[in-house]
Amino acid sequence: MCRWLAYSGSPLLLEEFLYKPQFSLVNQSLHSRLGVEPTNGDGFGVGWYGVDGSITPATFRGVGPAWGDQNLREIAAHISSPLFLAHIRASTGTPVQHTNSHPFRHDRWLWVHNGAIRDFPLLKRELVLAVEPDLYPFIAGSTDSEVMFYLALTFGLREDPVVAVQRMVGFVEATGRRQGVQYPIQMSVATTDGERLWAFRYSSEGNSRSLFFSTDVTALRQLHPEVEALHHLSDEARLIVSEPLGELVGAWQPVPESTYGIVQKGPDVLAPFRPIEP
Amino acid sequence: MCRWLAYSGSPLLLEEFLYKPQFSLVNQSLHSRLGVEPTNGDGFGVGWYGVDGSITPATFRGVGPAWGDQNLREIAAHISSPLFLAHIRASTGTPVQHTNSHPFRHDRWLWVHNGAIRDFPLLKRELVLAVEPDLYPFIAGSTDSEVMFYLALTFGLREDPVVAVQRMVGFVEATGRRQGVQYPIQMSVATTDGERLWAFRYSSEGNSRSLFFSTDVTALRQLHPEVEALHHLSDEARLIVSEPLGELVGAWQPVPESTYGIVQKGPDVLAPFRPIEP
Amino acid sequence: MCRWLAYSGSPLLLEEFLYKPQFSLVNQSLHSRLGVEPTNGDGFGVGWYGVDGSITPATFRGVGPAWGDQNLREIAAHISSPLFLAHIRASTGTPVQHTNSHPFRHDRWLWVHNGAIRDFPLLKRELVLAVEPDLYPFIAGSTDSEVMFYLALTFGLREDPVVAVQRMVGFVEATGRRQGVQYPIQMSVATTDGERLWAFRYSSEGNSRSLFFSTDVTALRQLHPEVEALHHLSDEARLIVSEPLGELVGAWQPVPESTYGIVQKGPDVLAPFRPIEP
Amino acid sequence: MCRWLAYSGSPLLLEEFLYKPQFSLVNQSLHSRLGVEPTNGDGFGVGWYGVDGSITPATFRGVGPAWGDQNLREIAAHISSPLFLAHIRASTGTPVQHTNSHPFRHDRWLWVHNGAIRDFPLLKRELVLAVEPDLYPFIAGSTDSEVMFYLALTFGLREDPVVAVQRMVGFVEATGRRQGVQYPIQMSVATTDGERLWAFRYSSEGNSRSLFFSTDVTALRQLHPEVEALHHLSDEARLIVSEPLGELVGAWQPVPESTYGIVQKGPDVLAPFRPIEP
Secondary structure, eight states, rough: EEEEEEEEEEETTTHHHTTTSTTTTHHHHHHOSSSSSSSSOOEEEEEETEEEEESSSEEEESOOOGGHHHHHHHHHHEEEEEEEEEEEEEOOOSSOEEESSEEETTTEEEEEEEEETTHHHHHHHHHTTTTTTTTTTGSSOHHHHHHHHHHHHHHHTTTTTHHHHHHHHHHHHHHHHHTSSSSSSSEEEEEEEESSEEEEEEESSSSSOEEEEEOOHHHHHHHHHHOOOGGGGGGTTTTEEESSSSOOOSSSSSOOSSSSEESSSSSSSEOOOOOOOO | EEEEEEEEEEEEHHHHHHHHTTHHHHHHHHHOOOSSSSSOOOOOOEOOOOOTSSSSOOOEEESSSSGGGGHHHHHHOEEEEEEEEEEOOSSSSOOOGGSSSOOOOEEEEEEEEEEETTTTHHHHHHHHSSTTTTGGGOOOOOHHHHHHHHHHHTTTTTHHHHHHHHHHHHHHHHHHTTTTSSSSSEEEEEEEOSSEEEEEETTTTTTOOOEEEEOOOHHHHHHHOGGGGGGGGOTTEEEEEESSSSOOOGGGGEESSSSEEESSSSSSSEOOOOOOOH | OOOEEEEEEEETTHHHHHEEEEEEEEHHHHOOOOOSSSSOOOEEEEEOOOOTSSSSSSEESSOGGGOOHHHHHHHHHOOOEEEEEEEOOOOOOOOOOGSSSSOEEETEEEEEEEEEEEHHHHHHHHHHHHHHHOTGGGOSSOOOHHHHHHHHEEEEEEETTOOOOOOOOOOOHHHHHHHHHHEEEEEEEEEESOOOOEEEETTTTTOOOOOOEOHHHHHHHHOOOOOOOGGGGTOOOEEEEEEEESSSSSGGGGSSEEEEEESSSSSSSEEEOOOOOO | OEEEEEEEEEEEEEEEHTTTTOOHHHHHHHSSSSSSSSSSSSSSSEEETTTTTOOEEEEEEEEOOGGGGGHHHHHHHHHHEEEEEEEEEOOOSSSSGGGGSOOOEEETEEEEEEETTTTTTHHHHHHHHHHTTTTTGGSSOOOOOHHHHHHHHHHTTOOOOHHHHHHHHHHHHHHHTTOOOOOOOOHHEEEEOSSSSSEEETTTSSSOOOEESSHHHHHHHHHHHTGGGGGGGTTEEEEEEESSSSSSSSGGEHHHHHHEEEOOOOOOOOOOOOOOOO
């Protein structure tokens, strides 16, 4: 499986969450506490939107372990962003290669995923065939995560992200069950268009990978006095993480089972996630 | 495009052809003389059958330039084989990654390709859909070359290699032309099951990449006095190459346009290659 | 050998010179016209100072060929800088690894080099011993270029760069000649502290690798109408390159043999370079 | 720290110990049970002597984690050797790069190390200066392990390995203590010339990393019924490991603190290791 985090708020150096907290994302690449495996050493990536308001996000993705990557450390120390996703990978079988590292990008959209489509080799052909032919050539790697992204795009991610992801999950579940897969999907997902940030926690078996969010910046500041930058963040800053970045797990808000959230200007949203069958 | 070589004969250290001749394959990675580009620095690979008669070949594939790879040098200096393929890659657009380096392998079969399917992003979906569903999950990379291999397997490579490759080419051409691609395919291909070796030279425009073979070992010995091992080779040893390994180009036999060859026990074959339309 | 460029002026996206010109630096990685070799595929790197005035530059360095690196393309398209160095490497024997890719950094200083210390394995021990013991542990790689940098730091790069480089060259030449090396050093070097930019062209044999600079922005604009950003540059913008980025070679100013230059606020400097013997 | 194994006996496919046992070396790259860290993902390597009696061993070394390396899996499944060393690395600070992966090789000698020279950046210059000038140019990487190897060579490894390693350790300890380092060295080391195999367990603090050896093949067979090949091994086959490859830890013989062992034709040796001060 994998670990990821998503941040939205005042522009911040990537390293503030990738390196500085006690259980930073890069620390989790070697010592994840809540993951299926402690080690997430099969590649990594960050995707960020610029402070200059450019529409297309940048990505930097690597194939080695995050913990030893000098370029990631350099970039994290020099790039500020008001909205970024970061991901560390533990492969569930597909090769460790640049095109399989998250985040995946299409136009202005980014996508990170923790989890798996079960028996993916068995289901892959049918799933890939359902991707809109115009989108098909953009599939560059071989992961289940990227196929989920292109299915969501096919089902309208750019128009109605929640419905699109619900349709994608419903389609994967229907396809899997036809092939005799009992629990076809396990996922925590974040996606963003550069303005809003959606997070999803769901699994066919109702026992999803952990997902947490920071309720308000005051709590984050108390959690991470070592991260000086937090003292300058606006109140709207939000962080969503696979697992808490510090000891005080209780100060983080768990995303409930089968739930999605939206981080946006104005009130955030937290609501039930229900797959839509085809 | 790319460069490759295929050898069949008495067991030989890989380095005899990968490193020792003046214009060895590794030399061609930096200084190809007949290729579309002088540089073939986008990965490499070797596939070899053991001296012990084991059925499944081994592969060693890398993503950096062959000229600087220390592991390739080590392996080439220590592994002997009676039948091996080697390939250096110049990408025509798909990513440089392990799963895109040749040779591709399926069961006991190996496959290397120089050339391209033109407008591959446009044609890829239709081509991939034609791969037998049982074979589909084995496609690990994203190249046109690998799709050609799995189409050939779908069309019966394991039963009748020549017909299978003729049907594959016919299918790619028909698909391409339906999409308005004038000259859909350009190729020199080698494939082997560990016993026989097939080579193909063909392009839709009738202007195919160069391909040469050594007529007999005596000529090879004269061409490469610097390769001491050649003096110990049996008379059946054959070498097929994208471009000659030495200055004496004339001493090599060019494979004619639209032709295939078979290297095998008993007389070799050289015959016209004619695509079979679906 | 290698190729490099150095830019100082109004903040500019790295891609403006790394990718956009006809003979951009990345193009030169595959098709150098003036280099010893056309191919510079043994790693690459960029070092840049931020637009926010932070003192320590960032570096991003890779070990594959620049032409195929997706991360370099991303970074170049999203990072602006008023002062940056970029380098593509053709190894003269030392391994292709992250610690051997340029630019090298120490504190606020960056260093790129094209050329070689001849018979470096023979001279290395004596040269390395002359590096100040406090600086010794910072030598991370195994190239002659990095040893030259640490020798220059030892000889006072941070106080008087021109004298320090002249002493470094004098020391290398004296050491080499003691060991019977006729022409011990060949170099074009750029170094910077984030405020000024020094460039050096010198070789023991008086036949140094090419080096050019742009005299004024007007000329650059005429040379590269395809680089839209040049129209917004201030008049102080300067570019120094191993080889011109476009066809109009004549519009670039060659740095004379045995010469150094300084790009700085106020009038630039161009003066004779004379090694100082120890 | 790191993990390693050394095998001497009837020729065996590398995969028999690298992949097949429950706690194989590659399994230990992700799940070491006795290591300082469970993860050893900072590179790997194997060095082997051929079945044909060639004198110089081959090495294959990588920079990613062993657990995901397809080339290692291929090579291990196709190469047999009567004497091989294998190593998985957990960096103690030096870069992850090919030249820092073990085994190190010089002429016919191989060397693997688990442990560290403490405060190595502080001591490195003095240690490196003590390496014989003729050997100095062969130091290709930047690890403490490789410096230990070249110091041992300097102190006579090729003539009297035990005395040479004792002198190397004595020299490192003397150098460290002069600089105020309380416990300068921690090590388990294996080295071989292709005929005999030496293993060393020692640390300045008398609390060395674990090291085990197989007393006889009968015990190994009982330990690893899943490794079919063991049933065909001669009685002289020996395995030395950082940690046992199976559950039955008790069936392995721990190498005592401050001890060296020699595996050779005729009776093996196990004797006290005592550093020799300079």
